[in-house]
Amino acid sequence: MTIRVIIVDDQAMVRAGFAALLAAQSDIDVVGEAPDGRKGVEVSRTVHPDVVLMDVRMPEMDGLAAARELLAPPVGVVHRPKVLMLTTFDVDDYVYEALRAGASGFLLKDAPPADLISAVRVVAAGDALLAPSVTRRLIADFARQRPAAPSGGPALRxxxxxxxxxxxxxxxxxxxxxxxxxxxxxxxxxTVKTHIGRVLAKLGLRDRAQAVIFAYESGLVTPGDA
Amino acid sequence: MTIRVIIVDDQAMVRAGFAALLAAQSDIDVVGEAPDGRKGVEVSRTVHPDVVLMDVRMPEMDGLAAARELLAPPVGVVHRPKVLMLTTFDVDDYVYEALRAGASGFLLKDAPPADLISAVRVVAAGDALLAPSVTRRLIADFARQRPAAPSGGPALRxxxxxxxxxxxxxxxxxxxxxxxxxxxxxxxxxTVKTHIGRVLAKLGLRDRAQAVIFAYESGLVTPGDA
DNA sequence: CTCGGCCCCCTACCCGGGTAGGGGGCCGAG
DNA sequence: CTCGGCCCCCTACCCGGGTAGGGGGCCGAG
Incomplete structure (x- = not known):
């Protein structure tokens, strides 16, 4: 029984690369692709894949929103795929958001190809999976976590x-x-200084230059939308 | 007669993806890979590929330096491959540097896969090739080019x-x-302050935070390559 | 050779940015 | 109601970052 996969990523080259990589596996079928979250949701609802490879940062609808859509489907939609998030960076809040949304895993794009393949299999089998570096960060975060939002906190900021x-x-x-x-x-x-001070403290940054970096790396701001 | 290609890129996943993509073509053989410019040069000198797919930004030795090395080989080295630069952004100076170094082409990574494949063929045949958006930028740059460096200026910075x-x-x-x-x-x-002062002055920036923004907006730095 | 560009270094100065540690009001949850 | 989170504001302080204006050495072009 083959694992049916769709690939959602805004870069066509990346999609093609991953598709070629995965399709070479006898137990994996790439049954669809999409260039953004919104189309990814559509494709998923059409072809009902077992696993959705989902990029985090995309135009139209980002990977997190799409994941939430797929993992908490509206009434009437029964299909619910596994979602494996792909990213080039390991920013904690993405991990948290994705996991909270019910994603099965989180993999860095620069992981070895073999890892991607096995990740698809692991996730398809119903297991969770995190890249080692993500796991490390996750643990570190929990470790130094002051019991901030007690439970079921208000929102994902x-x-x-x-x-x-x-x-x-x-x-x-x-x-x-x-x-x-x-x-x-x-x-x-x-007041501005106060806010900035809290931002830096919460994010573990030193100064506004690092804050700018964070903004770009986290996708809060994107090159070109100046 | 097959086209022998090597892929030089620091991300293993990207290499694997491109390799799979290209190897699926009957007239293209992927005969080597390397994770950075220095190793790329070594591999190229060993396997003598027809085309080197070269990422711009890499550790150890970046793609431009590696391209120069390959295209202006030291005495005694006779092999001289075609070099096709790959990048995720279309920063002018990179284009200029690469072309001046003798690169055969410049392709954006988010181009359609078919473009990559045909680009390899075009370049192998001895023709030059630029992605449309690169060409556009090139023309625009020349158009609004103040006669700064009068001619044959020192370098492209x-x-x-x-x-x-x-x-x-x-x-x-x-x-x-x-x-x-x-x-x-x-x-x-x-000395660092002096350099920074000059950078800010030349670029018309106020402080390092704006410098960070410029770095991202110009493509000097890209989200994800942290 | 001279000259210009680049690189490295310096003193002196100041201000923006960041820290530390306060306070008050609003508002929704319990 | 109380309480916690959020937002806004404050004084006081200091240091990193940026400016101004120097200097010297190296090197390739002319």
């Missing part, structure tokens, strides 16, 4: 940032100074 | 940055402090 903090972070990532941010948000500059 | 300045900029974009950059490059912290 970027690493536990409040809306205001996220807003400030984005303006930092646009290159604004504290003064400019204050003007833009109609706040005292001190 | 990111917006007129010297190699050292570019190096410093990249470290800023990695989140390093001035002190850390100084340690990394074995410089006085003051």
């Amino acid at each position: 970027l690493n536990g940032l409040t809306p205001r903090e996220t807003e400030v972070l984005e303006l930092i990532a646009r290159g604004l100074s504290n003064q400019e941010i204050a003007a833009r948000l109609v706040l005292a500059e001190q | 990111l917006n007129g940055l010297t190699p050292r300045e570019t190096e410093v900029l990249e470290l800023i974009a990695r989140g390093l402090s001035n002190q850390e950059i100084a340690a990394r490059l074995v410089l006085a912290e003051q």
Whole structure:
């Protein structure tokens, strides 16, 4: 019995590469592809794959939203595939969001090809799977986790940032100074500093330069949307 | 007569994907792989491929340096492959550097797979090739080109940055402090400040946070390659 | 040779950004 | 109601980062 897989990634080359890689396995069939989350959901609901390989960052609908859609389907939809998230970076909040959404696994794209193949098999079999580096981070996070949101916390914010903090972070990532941010948000500059201080603390960053990096790496901001 | 190709890219998954893609063509043989420029040069000198698929950004020796090495071989080395550069972004200076080094082509990684395959064939046949978006940018650049470097200028640098300045900029974009950059490059912290000052002035930026933004927006640094 | 570009280093200075440690009001959950 | 989270604001302080304006050596082009 073959494992039916679809690949959702915005880069056609990546899709083709993965498809070729997986299709070479006798027990795996690539039965569909999609370039973004929204189309990925559609394709999944049409072909009913066992496993969805899902990129995190994509246009239209990102991988996390698509995963949530697939894993908590509306009434009437019975099919529920396993979702294996793919990413090039191991940012914790993605992991948390994805796991919370019910994803079966999280794999870094630069993992050895053999890992991808076995990951598909493991996930198809119903097991969970995390890349070693992700696991490491996960454990580290839990270790130093102050019992913040007790349980069933309100929402998924970027690493536990409040809306205001996220807003400030984005303006930092646009290159604004504290003064400019204050003007833009109609706040005292001190308040801006306070927000930034909390952002840096929550994310474990040193300064606004690292904050900019985080914003890009986490997808809060994307090259070209300046 | 098959086209012998080697793939030089730091991500094993990418190599495997491309290899699978190309190997499926009856007229193309993948005869080697390497994870960085230096090893790529070695492999090329060993297996004498017709075409080298070369990623731009890699550890140890980047794709541009490796391309120069292969295309201007030291005396005694006779083999001279075609080099097809691969990149995820279309930054002008990379294009210029690669073309000046004698690369046969420049392809964006997110091009359709069919393009990659035909690109290999085109290049192997001795023709040059640029991705459409690269061509567009190339023309646009020439169009609005102030007669800066009058002719045959020294080199192609990111917006007129010297190699050292570019190096410093990249470290800023990695989140390093001035002190850390100084340690990394074995410089006085003051020297680092001097370089940064010039970078900011040349690029019209205010501070290192904006420098980080520039690095991402220009493609000097890409989300995911942290 | 001279000259220009690059690289490295320096002193002196200041300000923006970040830290530490406060306070108050609002609001939804329990 | 109380309590916790969030948001906004404050003083005080300091240091990293950035500016201004120097200097010297190397090297390739002319």
